[in-house]
Amino acid sequence: MITHETARFPRGFRCAATHCGLKKSGDDLALFASDVPGAAAAVFTRNHFPGAPVIVGRERIREGRLQAVVVNSKVSNVGTGAEGIAAARAMGRAAAEELGIDESLVIMSSTGVIGVPLPIDRIQAGLRGLSAQLGDDPLVGARGIMTTDSHPKALSCEIRGRDDTPITITLVAKGAGMVAPNMATMLAYLFTDAEVEARSLDTILRRVVDRTFNMLSVDTDTSTSDSCVMIANGRAGPVEASAFEDALLALCTRMTEVLARDGEGATRLLRVTVSGAASLADARTVARSLMESPLIKTMVHGGDPNVGRILMAVGKCVGVRVEPERVSARIGETAVVEGGRRARFDDARVREVLQGDPVDLRVDLGVGTEAARGWGCDLSHGYVDENAAYYSS
Amino acid sequence: MITHETARFPRGFRCAATHCGLKKSGDDLALFASDVPGAAAAVFTRNHFPGAPVIVGRERIREGRLQAVVVNSKVSNVGTGAEGIAAARAMGRAAAEELGIDESLVIMSSTGVIGVPLPIDRIQAGLRGLSAQLGDDPLVGARGIMTTDSHPKALSCEIRGRDDTPITITLVAKGAGMVAPNMATMLAYLFTDAEVEARSLDTILRRVVDRTFNMLSVDTDTSTSDSCVMIANGRAGPVEASAFEDALLALCTRMTEVLARDGEGATRLLRVTVSGAASLADARTVARSLMESPLIKTMVHGGDPNVGRILMAVGKCVGVRVEPERVSARIGETAVVEGGRRARFDDARVREVLQGDPVDLRVDLGVGTEAARGWGCDLSHGYVDENAAYYSS
Secondary structure, three states, X not given: OEEEOOOOOOOOXXXXXXXXXXXXXXXXXXXXXXXXXXXXXXXXXXXXXXXXXXXXXXXXXXXXXXXXXXEEEEEOOOOOHHHHHHHHHHHHHHHHHHHOOOHHHEEEEEEEEOOOOOOHHHHHHHHOOHHHHOEOOHHHHHHHOOOOOOOOEEEEEEEEOOOOOEEXXXXXXXXXXXXXXXXOOOEEXXXXXXXXXXXXXXXXXXXXXXXXXXXXXXXXXXXXXXXXXXXXXXXXXXXXXXXXXXXXXXXXXXXXXXXHHOOOOOOOEXXXXXXXXXXXXXXXXXXXXXHHOHHHHXXXXXXXXXXXXXXXXXXXXXXXXXXXXXXXXXXOOEEEEEOOEEOOOXXXXXXXXXXXXXXXXXXXXXXXXXXXXXXXXXXXXXXXXXXXXXXXX | OEEXXXXXXXXXXXXXXXXXXXXXXXXXXXEEEEEEEEEEEEEXXXXXXXXXXXXXXXXXXXXXXXXXXXXXXEEOOOOOHHHHHHHHHHHHHHHHHHHOOOHHHEEEEEEEEXXXXXXXXXXXHHHOOHHHHOEOOHHXXXXXXXXXXXXXXXXXXXXXXXXXXXEXXXXXXEOOOOOOOOOOXXXXXXXXXXXXXXXXXXXXXXHHHHHOHHHEOOOOOOOOXXXXXXXXXXXXXXXXXXXXXXXXXXXXXXXXXXXXXXXXOOOOEEEEEEEEEXXXXXXXXXXXXXXXXXXXXXXXXXXXXXXXXXXXXXXXXXXXXXXXXXXXXEEXXXXXXXXXXXXXXXXXXXXXXXXXXXXXXXXXXXXXXXXXXXXXXXXXXXXXXXXXXXXOO
16 A cells, blocks of 8 residues: 555545635635545434534435535534525535536535534635636645644545556545544545445445544544545446455544644644453543543643553543453553553653653553554643634634 | 531541641641541442552441541552552551551541552651641641642531531542542541431432532543541431431532532633433433533633534433433523524623633433533643643642
8 A cells, every 4th residue: 555645636536625704714615526426425423413514414425426525614504403404405506506416416514613504605605616626636625624723634545456556545634623523523535536336335434434533532522513424436446345445444544643633732642552451342442531531631741651640541441341450551662550550660761752742552451352542632721722712713 | 507618527526637748848648536436438439440548448438437537648559559558557557546546447548649659657657646736627637638729628517406406517628630530539528426327327428429529520530549438426416317418418519519610720610500301310421521521611711602512512422312402501591502503692791601600501401300410610721731740740
């Protein structure tokens, strides 16, 4: 697998973005399109208050066929009732008209403030003529979907298809805050020119999302707009399913790291690996507890080896099988917990590792063979600053 | 019920505190004692890594009989193995010798950094002669058990016993960080001169703790040292059980508010009430989700009425019965969510309420009759500052 430093689109995909007046400045509307319809799959938030685009998207994905994605930032169109649903449909219709395709082939996303009406007229105006600007750079679309992200996020990779044709998978995403996906995740769009049928695409996507985006947490808050959509337009022909899934997993894992590292206020990526668990569910619960614990997150932020907090965060997982004297932990390569007790270690060395980026925290429960990984970030002043006045700013 | 602005002890209880050299300065060792043994009950943390004093305490409380409590701050004696257990016992023995009572009548607590050995020699030296300093002010003991608390915490109240004798209940506690009790709580000691037998005391204490300390969260992190111990020395005679429980509930509720308000970095108390839930478990889950959500906590900190976050935090409770269009919410007296949608409200008014203290957030799920209350605080720079370097400072 080749990973491209500079993301590029698979054959037949393009995007454009514009400023339609939702944000004070910067692009706030993005359009992604394939030149032919493709097989499609999607996973959405499990929040009880899904946004209007998620409600409409769930209907549309049933057909397993899409050609375009239209996304606005700044206003999420959540908690907006029937008017919100109508606005989401109107947004999709405007994109379909601009592209000259059927509206059932367009899926919509909106991200931003919850509970305020979507300024649909601005979005319609913004879409007019946008198809003329469709181009080859995924970062243009990535920039259009940003909210509090500090940089646009697009990755791509290349594998070989059945007949040795190069196949590309491209991933465009946003994250930053309200990120503890339970589906699903923030917004993530996957485009490929591989030929994969919708049902396999759905199976593969769910499996990969469970191991990547669903193990990401910036702040434990599950967004109402989380959506991960994948379109495979088949332009490059068939591919071996396992090679395709491996590439997708690697790509989504890398994007999960990028998203965690750019969590609101984050200054470091925290990678947690839990092994020796009695079950996969146990491994995931402990990984989540560690990466979500404010005391672990501030320990990483401060670079302060207060490793007793690791015992606390493992120990608070009440339903999990934990035998204290079997628990061990490492920060970087240094053993900091052995036999359920603080190990003797070089304080200065661990302090140095904690001040690096990423920080790797590995916990072995010593009671089984299951393992899980999770991705989080440190907790800093920046998180408080961004969220104490997000609505008003 | 009379609540005393200045806490005072029930008949027969006294306390003393001293600086024994665990902290750089300030009292770090406290002793509470009754002049006669009393009935006793206790609840402890459910963390898998309980501190050594918790392990020994669980044994001792089986007898339902105690006369004294000895507590040190700065070092928690958690994750310290057999040496830690021996140190905890030695600490209790030193207190018993100083008081001239049997060591089985003493319960111990240690709070502070996890995973470092307890300097038992300093504690033994500190206890020597301390009984001569036993006095009537609960705040002296409260000061000795503080870690990052900004002020000592003691409350007392008075009710009338069966024969009209005044009965006092006094509560001394600490909180601040690593507070999301799951038992139990931080450290809380209840003293009363009422005559209540140990079994009733246990039942009443568990019921009250479930509705108060267990619905408190500063940072979602469950401490390894959480302990709530109650001693009833019977010096004032019998009491009506229901009047006693009502008084205890009021006292613990008030202390829960005091603890939440003094959470690490907190600038405001956040009181959450959830009503109209299908079950008590649902009501508690939603209350917890609201009071623990970083985005709600920063909204309160910033005084910014980004009320869509309320929908998010209710909606992310996946197992709970939520019918979006039935959900309503108020901040203070202002309706901010109606029928699952953002209500029209006076932004400036809500901003003002959010900048006050406490902030009351009420959510009605509209699908049942169960209700629950929870107590939390805002999330500020102060939390990050205190925890980025707690171990080293």
